Amino acid sequence: MDESVYQPAAIMMLMLFFSGLGALLIVKRYLREQPVNVERVATLISKRAFSTKQFTILAVGLLLLYVLAGCTGLLFFDGYVPEEDKPKLQLQIQWVIYVLFAGLFLIINRPSRKRFGMSPRNLRWLPVGMGFYFAAIPIIFTASFLYRLLLSLILGSEVELQEIAQYVRGDWSWLKVSFIFTAVIAAPIYEEVIFRGILFPFILKLSNVKTAIIFTAVLFAAIHLHIPSLLPIALLSVLLCYAYLRTASIWTCIGMHMMFNAMSIFALNLIG
Numbered sequence: 001m002d003e004s005v006y007q008p009a010a011i012m013m014l015m016l017f018f019s020g021l022g023a024l025l026i027v028k029r030y031l032r033e034q035p036v037n038v039e040r041v042a043t044l045i046s047k048r049a050f051s052t053k054q055f056t057i058l059a060v061g062l063l064l065l066y067v068l069a070g071c072t073g074l075l076f077f078d079g080y081v082p083e084e085d086k087p088k089l090q091l092q093i094q095w096v097i098y099v100l101f102a103g104l105f106l107i108i109n110r111p112s113r114k115r116f117g118m119s120p121r122n123l124r125w126l127p128v129g130m131g132f133y134f135a136a137i138p139i140i141f142t143a144s145f146l147y148r149l150l151l152s153l154i155l156g157s158e159v160e161l162q163e164i165a166q167y168v169r170g171d172w173s174w175l176k177v178s179f180i181f182t183a184v185i186a187a188p189i190y191e192e193v194i195f196r197g198i199l200f201p202f203i204l205k206l207s208n209v210k211t212a213i214i215f216t217a218v219l220f221a222a223i224h225l226h227i228p229s230l231l232p233i234a235l236l237s238v239l240l241c242y243a244y245l246r247t248a249s250i251w252t253c254i255g256m257h258m259m260f261n262a263m264s265i266f267a268l269n270l271i272g
Contacts, residue, residue, distance in 0.1 A: 012270055013141070016263070020137030027135040031246070041248050042209050048115045049201035054108050058198060061104045069093050087167050091178055098190050105193075116197045117249030125247050129255025133263075136239050136256070144232040151228055162226045168265045180265055188257035195220050195237070196244050196253045213241045236260055 167179045195216055204212040221234035240253045
């Protein structure tokens with residue numbers, strides 16, 4: 001990497017890290033002054049869980065959508081779709097999944113916003129979640145750095161970025177803007193509804209808080225299909241679950257998730 005690019009990127013990362021330490025101290029003080037009975041909130045969240053039948057239909061439907069999406073990769077191997085059209089097709093498939101799952105979601109049950117703690121009154125938790133993310137930066141940065149360092153030592157080569165990272169870097173285009181919009185706005189809402197809104201309460205209803213957090217974190221990390229990001233994403237999921245238990249609204253999780261993706265894209269473009 002060019003030193004002229006590396007220096008401002010390193011300075012920015014250090015500024016984020018130390019500002020995150022300040023935010024972490026503020027959040028810790030706030031949590032001490034505003035204690036919450038986590039067990040009581042966990043009970044409330046578990047009551048929001050879908051029935052076993054509804055959950056099974058949603059899970060099977062989502063699995064089928066991803067299997068069908070995965071099959072489209074054969075189009076590239078068989079030469080039906082030019083390689084340069086791959087990003088555009090992947091984005092289209094992603095939005096088709098969003099729309100079809102939303103349709104299935106509404107058919108199974110027309111849930112009220114109260115089920116997810118997403119009433120207009122709770123919208124105030126969206127910016128709070130963004131603030132929570134800054135408090136999580138030191139934890140996520142440290143874990144990510146150590147994990148990537150370990151992988152580099154084990155693999156003996158530089159850790160590769162996720163494929164989507166290639167599409168949000170470089171020169172600006174409508175395709176890049178579309179990917180950024182999807183990553184920062186659409187994906188956090190979609191993933192938080194699935195993992196914190198549907199999966200976490202269902203597992204919580206069947207087990208306990210620790211099991212539900214661990215199970216959700218493992219699945220959340222695994223579904224991203226990127227080994228170098230497994231630990232940071234799993235850790236993010238743990239923090240998202242804790243934020244949900246603290247506020248009982250997935251608006252908080254959506255805000256944190258949005259900031260995580262936005263800052264990741266910002267860092268990728270800063271480094272170049």
